Amino acid sequence: MTYLTELKQSGDFLSITRANEFSLEPVSFTLDNGTLVEVHDTGVIQFTPNITTTKDIVLSSAVHGNETAPIEICDELIQQIILGKLTLAQRVLFIFGNPKSINIGQRFVDENLNRLFNGAHNNETDNPEKVRAQNLEAYVRNFFEQAEGDRYRCHYDLHTAIRGSKNEKFAVYPFLHGKPWKKSQLQFLLSCGVNTVLMMRSAATTFSYFSSYQFGADAFTIELGQVKPFGQNNMASFAKTKATLTALISQESVEYKDFNASDFELFTVHRTINRTQEAFSFPFSDSAVNFTGFSKGELLATDGDTEYFAEVEGEAIIFPNANVALGQRALLTVVPLEVDENFI
Helix, strand or coil: CCCHHHHHHHCCHHHHHHCCCCCCCCEEEECCCCCEEEEEECCEEEEECCCCCCEEEEEEECCCCCCHHHHHHHHHHHHHHHCCCCCCCCEEEEEECCHHHHHHCCCCCCCCHHHCCCCCCCCCCCCHHHHHHHHHHHHHHHHHHCCCCCCEEEEEEEEEECCCECCCEEEEECCCCCCCECHHHHHHHHHCCCCEEEECCCCCCCHHHHHHHHHCCEEEEEEEEECCCCCCCCHHHHHHHHHHHHHHHHCCCCCCCCCCHHHCEEEEEEEEEECCCCCEECCCCCCCCECCEECCCCEEEEECCEEEECCCCCEEEECCCCCCCCCCEEEEEEEEECCCCCEC
16 A cells, blocks of 8 residues: 555644545554554544554544644644554544545535535435445444443544634533433533533534434533644643543543532523524624624624524524525524433
8 A cells, every 4th residue: 555654653643634635545454452443544543553442432532623732732632643652442433524625724615515414415425425424434343343342332422613702722522312411421521621612402413423423322412612724722721631531542441520509500492593594694703712602682693684582581692604505504502501300
């Protein structure tokens, strides 16, 4: 394989991925410590230690190509593993989601990849992102299903947000269809430096929801700050995240701080506002950050002739994007949530 020697010597899977945007010939090899390395495709690399493991862990980044901090975190972890500086205790699948969008420094190329999972691609081949979503689903499915026995599964899909946030880092907990939320997962997030969590109330087409719904994995979309170009991230601000992910994949078990509800700011979705008209706008500026609250009766969005006003005091905005395609979500609004019997 033309890239095999380079990968073994440098561990730089990200550069090899970026040089092969659409496909990469599969290859496998074994590290000196016995770990099996399998490259399934461009941006998709699996590590299987030669020991008994209990966890199957998916770490994805670059589902949006301009969200560089998570890419840099995963790139460093992959290099440390291949170069023998980090020894794994668990099976891990790393995914750089959208290589071409990394190279052009854009959120996506033709279509938002994080709206194409859980069947939303419809098995269509009319653009590369739909094909990529299908392929990524297959790699995750194979990864989870090839391991036998009663095993722990998780998938942390790492992002950065378009806008800033009142709380720099936050996570989105996919809809669990009546199953309880887990305090242990909130403890994991807190260890990553994330204390703000948004609980979803409906099915979605995101990558993390796919793994949660299809395979019962503990899964989150984790927003680690704001979009910045490569080299401009303050990596010190991600030290807790990197340390926690390192422990997760390199230790048999990880101890977290005891659960305390006061450590967290929890929210639940109040409603979704979709863009249905070309004339769509927000009354607030582009500098308005995620979790900005509005007074009851304040204007939140205008969609053609339809105006949306805050329905409850303190209704806050998440992920406002007036430039989404028609029919897609332009805004979520959220309200605070208390820890109750729905948490275990």
